Amino acid sequence: MRPIPRSSRFANGGVSFWFRDMGLPERRPSLPGAADYDVCVVGAGYTGLWTAYYLKKAQPDLRVAIIEREFAGFGASGRNGGWLSAEFSGSRERYAESHGKSSMIALQRAMMETVNEVVAVADAEGVDADVVRGGMRLVATNAAQQERLTAEIEYLQEWGYWPDDIHLLAHDHEPRLSVAGAVASAYSPHAARVNPAKLVTGLARAVADxxxxxxxxxxxxxxxxxxxxxRPAVVTGHGTVTADHVVCATEGFTSPLRGQRRDWIPMRSSMIVTEPIPAELWEKIGWEGREVLGDAAHSYVYAQRTADDRIAIGGRGVPHRPGPDQDGSTQPQEIAGLWRALTRMFPDVADVPVEHAWSGMLGVSRDWCPSVHMDADSGLGWAGGYAGSGVAAANLAGRTLRDLVLGRRTELTRLPWVGHKVRGWDPEPLRWAGTRVVHGLYRTADRRESKTEDKGHTSRLAGIATRIARR
Structure with missing residues (x-):
């Protein structure tokens, strides 16, 4: 394999390229001591910030505090790929078992509406997050992926997507986006490109205001x-905060909290970003619509054309390493894997240097289904387990938590992810071994499918991995 071209400014780690590009925010003061509030939110990512935002909008006299270990957006909210989309990671059948199919369809439609909600609030609050409502493009680059993509569209159209919401594209569809080897592509209008760090810092400013x-x-x-x-309490080294309600919005950083080690497993997702790509190469690629871009592989990637004409591409890296995120660095083999994916899709950018690599943690529940909950007896609430769809899902969760905290019965509180519970993950080292096996099987399945060893059908290894993962 040829060496990966690296920029003279190449960096591996830190929070993300997004924050490196705009600069880290000036940190707000720590908790000055013991305090009392109506609502205390733990975690200043999208979930915590949206929850606080909607609570104060609904009831301005409510006393709300957010406690953050680092700074607003330090976690996945400031590191993700900038996909604001209606994709939903949870099993539709599992939710339908408890609440009925129509309830799951309502949840999917709510996710579509959430894309509009986030964009509208950003506009109203003066948050310039490089938003482009270009939609989402999904591509298949071999026969097995094409079969899977076609089946996925048919499946989604049974669960809340109408034909206008997702459909296959004609080969000559405009605006043009030339992905090498693409044999099929699909489009959904329910997505937007965002700069995640600009969105989360702008939201934090709006919340403080x-x-x-x-x-x-x-x-x-x-x-x-x-x-x-x-009353419920949040214990910190600076003092204890008591409140009528405490909302845990820590997602991928939940496991270090006492008693919650096995609720949501922290999985790492990795990204790289190129230097700005010359105009003559964009003439070949197209991508004028700046859709967010994904593929139909098992070890899928997600990409965007940034506001300054780079390509940022990410995917699941090492799926699980015990312990907290230290420096956000990405392992060399994961950088190489993302670069190979990038250059397979866009061979013309093979000489464009990579400028930054980073990773972040997201939270995944044992059944891969996100949930929102507020327990009236304990006064504790939480939301998370988004498994990669958190940019939009966190907003919907924040609005739902608002209604739950305020004791409202609404369409949001009746959605099937409210109160969804699942048993905890297996203890270490079993979960580490299990996630490594699943990761390896999916990667091997992708290689087999690309070489047509499985004769144009989804590899049986992927089915084994899915059963092990219980997705």
């Missing part, structure tokens, strides 16, 4: 439920 107390550099040691007359 509403009067929410946002405390950074404040690590949470324990979240205590209501016990008798004792």
């Amino acid at each position: 509403l009067g929410v107390d946002l405390f950074e550099d404040t690590a949470v040691e324990e979240i205590r439920p209501r016990r008798g007359a004792a």
Whole structure:
């Protein structure tokens, strides 16, 4: 394999290229000591910020605080691929079992509406997040992927997507996007490209302007439920915050909290970004519509054309490593894998240097289904397990948590992910071994399909991996 061209500015790690490009935000003060609020939110990512935003909009006199270990957007909210889409990771059948098919369809339609909601709020709050409503393009580059993509569209159209919401494209569809080897492609209008760091920092500013107390550099040691007359509490090294309701919005950083080690497994997703690509190469590629771009592989990738004409591409890296995220670095083999995916799709950019690589953690539940919950007895609520669809799902979760905290019965609180519970993950090292096996099987399945060893059909190895993962 040829060496990967690296920019003279190449960096591996840090929060993300998005924050490197715009600069890290000035940190807000830590919690000054013991305090009392109506609602305390733990975690200043999309989920926590949206929850606080909608609570203050609905009830301005509500006393709301957010406690953040680092700074707003430090986690997945500032590291993701910038896909604001209606994709939903959970098993539709599992939700339908408990609530009925129509309820799951309502959840899917709510995700579509959420794309519009995020864009509308960003506009209203003056958040310039490089938003382009270009939709989503999915491509298949071999016969097995084409078969799978066609089947997926048929499946989605049974679960809330109408033909206008997702469909196969004609070969000469405009605007043009030339992906090498593409044998089929599909399009959905329910997606937008965003700069995730600009979105999360703008949202944090809007939340603070509403009067929410946002405390950074404040690590949470324990979240205590209501016990008798004792209200729920958030214990930190700077003091304890008591509140009527506590919302845990830590997603991929949940496992270090006492008693929650096995709720959501932290999985790492990795990204690389090129230097700006010359105009003559964009003439060959197209991508004038700046759709977000994905493929139909098992170890899929997701990409965007950035505001300054780079390509940012990501995918699941090493799926699970025990312990907290240290520096956001990406392992060399994952950088190489993303670069190979990039140059397979766009061979003309093979000489464009890679400028930055990074990774982040997302939260995944044992059944890969996200959930939202507020327990009236304990006073504790949470949302997460988005498994990669969190840019939009976190907004829907925030609006749902608003209604749950305020005791409202609404269409949102009746959605089937509210109160969804699943058993915890297996203890270590079993879950580490299991995720490695699943990851390896999917990668091998992709290689076989690309070489037509499985005669144009989805590899049996992928089916084995799916059963092991219980997806």
